Amino acid sequence: MKYILKKVTTMLITLFVVSVLVFFSFSLIPGNPALSKLGTEATPERLSALEHEMGLDKPVVERFGEWFTGVLRGDFGRSYSYNQSVTSLLKEKIATTLILSVMAIVICVVISLPLGIFMARKSDSKLDIVFSAVNQIIMSIPSFFSGIILTLIFGITLKLFTPGAYVPYHSDLIKCIGYMFFPALAIALPKISMVSKLLKDTVIKEAGKEYVRTAYSRGNATKAVFYRHVLGNALIPVITFLGMTFADIIAGSIIVEQVFSVPGLGRILLTSISGRDYPVIEAIILLLAFFVVLSNLIVDLLYHKFDPRIHV
């Protein structure tokens, strides 16, 4: 219990540091949201009027104070570009990106666990070489490029999906998941090869350990030993790895969303950065940081549960 409390406190401090870093780094960036909105029609008078309207003429510390107390109440302010509250603006986008990321993780787990176990058992066969080679190559392809290739093969040639015809999850969840399958696959591909390789390696390592041999020699059934002892222990590093890759998967979705025109956080983040829509950027970064820190926390707790010897 004390352990959990400590972890949660650390998480909150981390999030606070993130929000400070984000807020102040953006007030250093050249570029002016008011100017960006006025474009080529800006005149000094219109500019200062709009700056006042946006509250940009106040000192940074005061703005941070206002913003931060707002965030504590769950109010992320208003977007400069869209004249609506950041919360209502981002609600759908977050859900979209989360669906994509979670699908990528699910695909990764569903494919790599059986694959890793299977390959561990076949580690002495010729198949192993093919597996290793294919694995290495998949790991070496940038995710946006595998996205393009998937679009070409499954979208344009086989016509299994219509590139760009994204269906929002709130209008048809099944169709939405159907569309997201390919982008999720593009994100998951390199992770699948990493996870299956990791699992294969750890299973082989565990299987060679003293206690496993002892268990076998006692005459226990092979399968029982494998699942009870070997797999249980081999899964610990895999879970850690999955937790750590969550950040990667979200980053991957920012890029892959562009390939498949999925209107998630990625697109709005990119346009908000170039449009200097600070409230939106700050909210997105804080939220992503929240998800990553949360996933790390969950991994830590799982780890703790799986292996009580670990006390950090």
Add this chain to the structure above:
Amino acid sequence: MKRRIIALLLVSAITAVALCGCGGDKTEGGSSKITIGIPQDLEDSLDPHIAVAAGTKEILFNIYEGLVKPDSDGNLNPAVAEDYSISDDGLTYTFKLRDGVKFHNGNKVTADDVLYCIERNADDGSGNALISAFLNIDSYSADGNDIIIKLKEADPDFLQYMTMAIIPKDNANPDTNPIGTGPYKYVSRSPQENIVLKRFDDYWGEKAYIEDVTLKICANADTIVMDLMGGSIDFFARITTAQAAQLKDSDYEILEGTMNLVQAMYLNNAVKPFDDARVRQALCYAVDPDEIIDLSFDGKGTPIGSSMFPAFGKYYIEETNDVYNKDIEKAKALLKEAGYPDGFTFSIKVPSNYQPHIDTAQVIVEQLKAIGVTAEIKLIEWDSWLSDVYTGRDFEATVIGVDASSMTARSMLERFVSDSSKNFINFNDPEYDKLLKEALTTVDDTKQTELYKQCEWILTNDAANVYIQDLAQLVAINKKFTGYEFYPIYVLDIAKIKPAE
């Protein structure tokens, strides 16, 4: 074994969901529905008086109308006004409201609404005019269905500003709840995803053909070809020549028009070495627009030689294009004369969101190598372009296209007056200032045109910028549709598009 089977089942289940989810999702046969790809979201505002981005205005054109409205030939036709008259001294404008024009909310347009819009644009509350030409308005009033506007001084271009959108006086949030009188009404939007429009069935004029319009935001230019090939968009108004080449033998027709802008390498006339006209002229001799058009645009595009493009008709001078034909020796001689026998180094800032300008800059860099000048491309975000280059004037050179905010020579040429706030190249020529000032107040059309032309010649002879071209506009339209019309200004008229049958 059992687990492996379960895993296998799971994989196939996911795949099955994926496949059935996507299979039936083609654009349905009914053509009363169109999906139009647009390159960016309408981020500035949906309020027609506040919106400034060209990409926003071209869409708002379908929702809002002014007392008069431009057509595809560049003429102004009565719209919300049925008729108008101008007094002989050019000072009094009388507009007669059309009977029965309705707003999208069902209310009739009244003289009060029109007065409200004039007031809103003439004074934004802090003493500034949203439309600066409105500062010239002496008085405005309504007499029954007539709107009478009196000017302080005659302004031959004034009618152009009466394209100002008419919006209802009682709409509290024109920014998020746009209500106009145009052929399409606004339904909803999802930021960075789409904007949905519906045909306005009570439109006073010829009604639109297509009922449901979805404007899909395709912010990533690289995926446009895939989206077109896959059929998720039916229409895209500005594709590049490279994208057009990919669409050969597809379901799309490629229409060709002009962008109506002046693409040039704009030079900061106030910084060394570009403060010396000879250096600027040398660059003009070294840069060959024809080669740029061939290399980057498959030969599509119209070379130009001053700040005016062909769609302007009488103001456009084709001969300005022949002043600087490619001549490396002459360019080198000019550089030597200016004190740069070994050339120099400078940077070209290019907004990163627009590939045609980047491609043009790449060829320029290559061409300038021939005269020993080293140019380096710096990609900057659009926002930084606005703040650093346009407003801050902190740049040496930039490749960009400048368009006309209205069909007036003034909108192209006034920016180069030495004290104009839009004179981002710091052009400074007292003769130019004098001629342009004279042109603005000249009522006689022939004489005014002549004065504007003299201004254009100054820009050319002084090599204010390295003028390149009016870009070709390539439109991809699904063969299911037809009727698209090009305008001499930056608009996308959806009401003209109709099913092909």
Add this chain to the structure above:
Amino acid sequence: MERSKKVKLITGLVITALVIIMAVWGMIKTPYDPYSMDTSAKFAGVSLKHVFGCDQFGRDIFSRVLVGVRETMFISACVVFIGAFLGTVIGTVTGYFGGWLDEFLMRINDALLAFPSVLLALVVIGLFGSGKYQLIVALGIAFIPSFARIVRGEVLKIRNLDYINAVKLYGASNFRIIVVHILPNLKTVLLSSIIIGFNNAVLAEAGMSYLGMGVAPPNPSLGRMLSEAQTYIFTSPLAAVFPGIVIAFMILGFSLLGDTVGK
């Protein structure tokens, strides 16, 4: 087991050597000027003259790939250097001394780790503008936290070893202990993280280029060439194929080498 390790080592060495040869070739002299444009050679196919064909400006793709390999390797190497160097410094200092400095830096480190590295780089590019060196700084900073964390963990382990305590009793200075006794022990951990980091840097460069935040044109980098080629993929897939293959090879070679060290 031994044999497969040997095969990996040899394949890895051969591939990496090939990639390095390409980079060196790109540094000395390319068959064609990688920047010179030619209207008549636009999208020229594979021929003896142009072994990889030509791109949309009629530039020789093979020459551009050579220079691109050089650029990509340079960027990735710098990124990993910045990340590994600063990460090691921060990780060692915080791990060795502990205390409030450790707490403070590790909180910032955790905060930075919470950003996906591409996201962090996007923000840094927002700060400094885009360009080759800005990209290096952006990705370099993004790579520091993971190195710092790994090194810190390792230092924590070594610090409590008996012999370090023994050396301390002899009155060795902290600086001496770190340089002589701790840093050499980090070798294995660092080497494998550097190889993984290098591969991640190559992929990150490609990703950033795809988002339009990589090196400025007309300079080639493999990532930039790959993303530019997407527009032409139907008519001239070759423009995408070659840079794609080279990126894959680059990473493949290094990860094969990575597999053989450290374990």
